Amino acid sequence: MKVLVTGGAGFVGSHTVVELIAAGHDVRVVENFCNSERWIVERIERITGQTLVLDELDIRDRAALLAVARDYAPDAVIHFAALKSVSESTEMPASYYDVNVGGTATLLDVMQQVGCKHIVFSSSATVYGQPESCPVAETAAVGPGNPYGRTKLIGEWLIRDCVAAPGSTLSAAILRYFNPVGAHPSGLMGELPRGVPNNLAPYITQTAAGQRDYIRVFGDDYATPDGTGVRDYIHVVDLAKAHVAALNALSVGTDRELTLNLGTGRGYSVLELIETFSAVVGHPIPYQRQGRRAGDIGECWADPALANRVLGWRAEKSLQDICADAWRWQQAIPGAVD
Ligand code: NAD
Ligand code: WQD
Numbered sequence: 001m002k003v004l005v006t007g008g009a010g011f012v013g014s015h016t017v018v019e020l021i022a023a024g025h026d027v028r029v030v031e032n033f034c035n036s037e038r039w040i041v042e043r044i045e046r047i048t049g050q051t052l053v054l055d056e057l058d059i060r061d062r063a064a065l066l067a068v069a070r071d072y073a074p075d076a077v078i079h080f081a082a083l084k085s086v087s088e089s090t091e092m093p094a095s096y097y098d099v100n101v102g103g104t105a106t107l108l109d110v111m112q113q114v115g116c117k118h119i120v121f122s123s124s125a126t127v128y129g130q131p132e133s134c135p136v137a138e139t140a141a142v143g144p145g146n147p148y149g150r151t152k153l154i155g156e157w158l159i160r161d162c163v164a165a166p167g168s169t170l171s172a173a174i175l176r177y178f179n180p181v182g183a184h185p186s187g188l189m190g191e192l193p194r195g196v197p198n199n200l201a202p203y204i205t206q207t208a209a210g211q212r213d214y215i216r217v218f219g220d221d222y223a224t225p226d227g228t229g230v231r232d233y234i235h236v237v238d239l240a241k242a243h244v245a246a247l248n249a250l251s252v253g254t255d256r257e258l259t260l261n262l263g264t265g266r267g268y269s270v271l272e273l274i275e276t277f278s279a280v281v282g283h284p285i286p287y288q289r290q291g292r293r294a295g296d297i298g299e300c301w302a303d304p305a306l307a308n309r310v311l312g313w314r315a316e317k318s319l320q321d322i323c324a325d326a327w328r329w330q331q332a333i334p335g336a337v338d
Contacts, residue, residue, distance in 0.1 A: 001076055001247060001251065002025075002074045002076075003026065003028075003074060003075065003076050004028050004029075004074035004076070004077045004078075004116075005028070006031070006077065006080055006107065007031060007036075008030070008031055009029065009031045009033060010080055011036075011180065011190070011191045011192070012080055012177070012180055013078075013080040013081075014036075014040050014044055015239070016239075016240040017029065018044055018047050019237070019243070020243070021044075022048065023244045027052065028054070028055070028068070029052060029053070029054040029055070030055050030056075030068055033056065036192065037192060040192075041054055043188045046188060047188055055068045058103075059104075059106060059107055060099065065106065066110045069111070073114060073115075075118065075251075076118035077111055077116055077118070077119045077120070078243055079107060079120065081099075082103070082152075083096050084148065086146050086198070087198055089146055089148035093147040097147070097151055097154075101155060107119075108159065108170075112170070117170060117171060118173075118247065118250040119159060120175060121156070121159055121175065122177065123153075123174050125178045125263070125300055125302065127152055127156065127176060128141070128143070128144075128176075128300070129149065130145065131297070131299075134300065135303035136261065136301065136302055137261070137305075138259050138260065138306055146295060156174050159172045160172070160174075160257060170256075171257065172250075172256070172257050172258070173246035173247075173250055173258045173260065175243070175246060176261050176262065177239060177263075178233070178234055178263035178301065179199075180236050181233045181234070182201075182321065182325045183236065183325045183326050183328065184329070185325050185328075187325075187328040187329055187331075191236075200270060201322075201326060203215055204273065204277045205277070205327060205330035207286065207287075208277060208281045208285045208330070209331065214286040215274060215285060215286065216287070217271070217288065218291070218292055219290075219296060220289045221292075222298035222299065223298055224298055226272075228269045228270035229296060230267040230268065230299035230301060231268065231299075232265070233273065233322060234263050234264050235322050235325070237325075238264075238317050242262050242307065242311060245311035249310060260307040262302070262304065263301060263302025263315070264304065265304045267301035268319060273319070273323075274287055276320060276322075277323045279320075280324050
């Protein structure tokens with residue numbers, strides 16, 4: 001298939017581009033590098049042994065996006081391009097709605113103009129807000145607790161409305177990621193947080209590398225086995241493979257709309273993650289317990305049974321794999337962060 005990937009130089013996008021090419025797909029990327037580095041393209045080319053065609057543009061630039069779509073005539077789009085910081089979304093909500101909702105609307109409009117029939121969309125477990133119970137199935141109530149999460153939920157609605165429109169030939173896979181972590185096993189690609197990381201995994205690796213003094217453990221009084229937050233950490237390569245499986249599922253044509261949780265089905269606490277990283281790194285990584293972070297929830301882990309069944313896919317990599325790959329990447333990142 002000819003697959004147009006938005007945000008293909010980002011964390012999940014770059015790993016997915018590699019898996020798409022490995023599966024024999026033809027790929028073209030659109031990207032504005034607002035949260036990624038140009039040299040990732042050369043890394044993708046080194047891993048795949050193929051030249052990557054990339055157009056530098058903003059998905060909100062309708063004319064530029066339409067020109068690429070007309071020229072390429074993609075069979076499918078995988079839509080990663082978005083702003084993704086929960087805290088930033090509370091400070092600049094209009095920008096988040098502009099890129100995440102407006103950009104998605106522009107993309108869908110352009111897809112319709114060129115007759116592109118399939119979209120795979122990056123949604124998030126954050127749409128569930130505070131889940132009533134775990135594991136979380138797709139039937140659980142939604143209710144995101146921050147502007148970022150609301151832009152993702154509106155993106156889902158927008159896509160479903162386009163699928164349901166009279167005469168529409170669009171089919172969609174809406175993928176709700178739990179907590180993507182890890183890095184490419186080659187050590188050539190991984191997450192590149194700008195400034196102080198908000199997320200736990202890059203904060204741990206930067207602390208292990210001596211760039212931070214200690215990890216701040218946010219809250220130890222949750223109703224979880226050790227009192228710290230529990231999440232479903234999924235290796236980014238497993239996640240990338242799910243996108244290839246989602247494209248296959250859409251191309252078969254059985255379902256016009258799929259909404260799927262992508263997680264491992266197992267939760268780990270903050271302390272378990274720190275302990276596993278410490279074992280991989282070979283020394284204890286310092287941490288200090290602090291109060292809860294505003295907006296955090298105690299536990300959130302997936303019931304991935306539907307994705308397992310519909311996609312014929314499951315997450316295979318372990319927490320040790322996640323830590324080993326993330327640590328290999330941390331040691332290889334060109335230049336210190338911050
Ligand atoms: P990322 O920031 O690493 O990648 C997003 C890419 O999109 C970046 O390369 C960025 O430069 C590009 N981009 C942003 N706005 C753009 C625009 N207007 N035009 C063109 N390109 C633009 O993020 P990621 O972690 O790879 O996340 C990918 C997707 O998955 C996002 O939609 C995100 O909301 C979603 N998601 C991420 C997580 C996570 O924890 N990483 C969890 C759930 C969902
Ligand atoms: C994980 C656990 C923290 C940092 C966020 C977004 C979500 C999704 C993924 C995009 C929690 C604890 C964290 C730290 C800590 N993104 N923690 N010290 O909050 O589950 O999800 O990223 O869609 O929308 O909300 O991930 O990695 O920030 O936190 O103790 O320095 O680690 O309290 O229990 P989260 P996270």
